[in-house]
Amino acid sequence: MLLIGPIGFLTPWILSALAALPVLWLILRAMPPSPRLVRFPGTRLLLGLKDPHPVARHTPWWLLLLRVLAIAALILGFAGPVWKPAPDEGGQGPLLIVMDAGWAAAPDWPQRQARALRALDRAASAGQPAALLVADGRAEGALPFMPATQLAAQLRALRPVAWETRYPADPDAALSDAPAGLSVLWLSDGLDHPGRAEWLAALGGTVTVVPPEGPRLSLELVPGDQPALRMRSTTATAEPEVLAIGLDPQGTPRELARLQPGDGAEDAGVTSRLIPITLPSELRNRITRFEIQGHSSAGAVVLADDSLRRRKVALVGDDRASEGQRLLSPLHYLRRALMPTTDLIEGGLADVLQATPDVIVLADQLGLADDPALREWVEAGGLLIRFAGPRMAASDRLGEEPLLPVRLRAGGRDIGGALSWGEPRTIAPFAADGPFAGLAVPEDATVRAQLLAEPAPDLADRTIARLSDSTPLVTRAPLGQGQLVLFHTTANAEWSNLAISGLFVEMMDRLVRTARVSAATPEAEHAEQPFWLPELVLDGFGRVAELTDPAPVAAVDFARGPAPGAPAGLYRGGERVAALNAGGPMALADWPGVRMERAAQAPGLDLRGWLIGLAALLLALDALGSAWLARGRQRALA
Structure with missing residues (x-):
């Protein structure tokens, strides 16, 4: 990024086109409007008369100025100007982007992608290689470093997963191909996860951590004779309501009830509230999911299974x-x-x-x-x-x-x-x-x-x-x-x-x-039960995802909770239907010895759209000015 006073340019090489503006001015100045040939037999009677309105030999200066300003505005707009851009506190060496990709990263995922793309643009303009670590538990082997421009498409296609953020087990093996002078940008979801401290110690050097925007919330089912929900939040302010979504008598999913959170108890920065499910059995048996209003993540959703229904x-x-x-x-x-x-x-x-x-x-x-x-x-x-x-x-x-x-x-x-x-x-x-x-x-x-x-x-x-x-x-x-x-x-x-x-x-x-389970076939009744088959799975945003090529989940892995290969969702084992819900206990992350980027810091005002709009306005004024000049010549001839 090139900084000129309070304005920064994301693609400064386009500014070199401004050098062509003087040449354009001379070309427009030397090219008057093309004359019009009018054949009239009485022209001989006008010999010797002086025309009080002669045709201009050059384009008017104000029309030239409109055209040059319009082209200059287009050049500046395509250069990506930003008014008072946020300073990039990261280092200038090879870039490593660490993205927490669990369900807690879903609420502000577009902002995370935008921040990572800005870092890739900076690395590309500096000619530095870059690597992307997606902490979803599926990364294997050493991280490949490549030109930053090749990672942009992969970054735009990323989506959060319906389980907790997971880092590779061996940081040293993953960083074996990392070049010297590494600059790290860590887009954190604000929560502590297994292996995070080991990765922070292994990275060393310049680490810039971007905290999340807004609080993290999770929802968990508390089993018992009277089932309840437990809402956890990283803020002590009033929490939103919990929506009970189910099927109406016509079979259409809709909101059936709203549950109000009770008083909260804070522990290590996380506030916990208990929400009793005090609903009639007829209504409760139609509920398919509970979700926190206005919070789109798999951790804010509780799917209803056999344990919730009250027969x-x-x-x-x-x-x-x-x-x-x-x-x-x-x-x-x-x-x-x-x-x-x-x-x-x-x-x-x-x-x-x-x-x-x-x-x-x-x-x-x-x-x-x-x-x-x-x-x-x-x-x-x-x-x-x-x-x-x-x-x-x-x-x-x-x-x-x-x-x-x-x-x-x-x-x-x-x-x-x-x-x-x-x-x-x-x-x-x-x-x-x-x-x-x-x-x-x-x-x-x-x-x-x-x-x-x-x-x-x-x-x-x-x-x-x-x-x-x-x-x-x-x-x-x-x-x-x-x-x-x-x-x-x-x-x-x-x-x-x-x-x-x-x-x-x-x-x-x-x-x-x-009860209310369809009659099973003899093969299903006597099938081995160490596996659970997925019937419905969620994505990281808490939405129902397409179930393609479902694979059975071993009972041992199923008991450990959502993980790669076993996302949050509903699973069937024989006659039982059980839910894997992503929400659960939360712990705040501690970041000693790193640079913290303010989450509320404005990224700067993007002037690209304004300058392109100004260019369009100037070109429209140019067209009106040209039409006005042509009409004035016609009146003079008349």
Whole structure:
């Protein structure tokens, strides 16, 4: 950049065209307007007369001045003049641009690109090589240094990523080809990231850090019985609202609700606010994402998955036990297990069907053949969970009972009673590809009685939980778009102590989360589950990105959070849908021994557009002046 007083020129070599202005002035001065030939027979009568308005031999001086000024304005405009440009405090040696490219860099990404392009222009005018380090975790090997003009296109095509900023693990290897006298421009997102201090120490020399413009905000889901959102910010001022985006009854995404942040607590410069999600279940189940209003980054977005939806569960059973016999009620333990995480409704089967629940739980109920509405509800996508009991065991037509995942034997099996020879059976470890995968089985959880299933070729495929003797404890089968699930023991402590264990709560929670899931094919049900498949991914700005050639993500990598190859988004593993959200804890970066460029510093007033506009105005005045002169000559001739 060439500085002439308060004006700087980005491309000063164009100013050399100003030397041609005197030559242009002489050419225009020596070339009068071309004469017009008019043939008139009476011209002989005018011989000897003197014309009071002779045709000028030269172009008028004021018209020449307009034309020269217009050309000078064009030359100055193309030279890229800037009024009082921001001083470039970086060194004059080879340039290295370090760009934080995580989600925290997204809100002011255009300003970052513009600042980096100005640095490349400076390096190009000085003839210095340059390199670009994009801190998105995908840079490998030594950084290549090349002419600065070759990096401009790559810089313009860069976009932030939907995970945290990540630096190469080995700074020395990445800088192995760096020339001496390196000048570093670090466009920081204002946050501390692993490896940042090591890179700062390895760079040394002249390092200019450009901090972000405005605060950084992130949004995180806080799981629990009452889910909430946690908003973090690098400023203590009032925070914007959180928008709940979901589908309206017509299936169109729109704003469904606004959540107000509460009081904040500051820790090491980061303010944290808790936002309870106090919305009706019907509204909350339609929400697909939460986002901070006016803040475009993947860290300011929380995608809703199975853990956020609060199912509506209907309990149907005999609950006529007295106050002193409440522990004998088949619905008591179901209430205790489901109440913290679901919305419960109770009543007769016909009444609860009108409330359109997601799950219906039947405790020791028979005679469902005469209720076609229940079958239609399951086929439409409902989840029906049934529990065995004395009434089912005593039925002589149990083999004909509809809406069961397997055929049952009448009479039941007493394996731990006073009249039996056997001992109560424990629960076998759960399969790694089933809905209860990963749940720990207590050693004291035993079953004393159960309903046995009739042998069938598909019995093993429909069994999702077994006892230690390999007999079914829980079976499941698809019906239309819904599911049928049967616990082969009771919902209370009459046949087993499963209902009074913590495992019962976890099993019911897992089953309820699979509600409203389309029936899976046998291949999908038995597919290995160490991988998660992406269904929807975000870009660094928090927008839905195009899903091209999706690759499965290993469960180990999935548990570590968003990363290269696993951006923020929704992923499916078997019947479960889980969200990888980019927002989380934040820590401010510390920059000892560097030059800090003021983020609010004005880059200078670009005069390019003004000068080109002035040139256009002068050319328009030139055209008007030429037309006025031609009209004056016509009047004189008339």
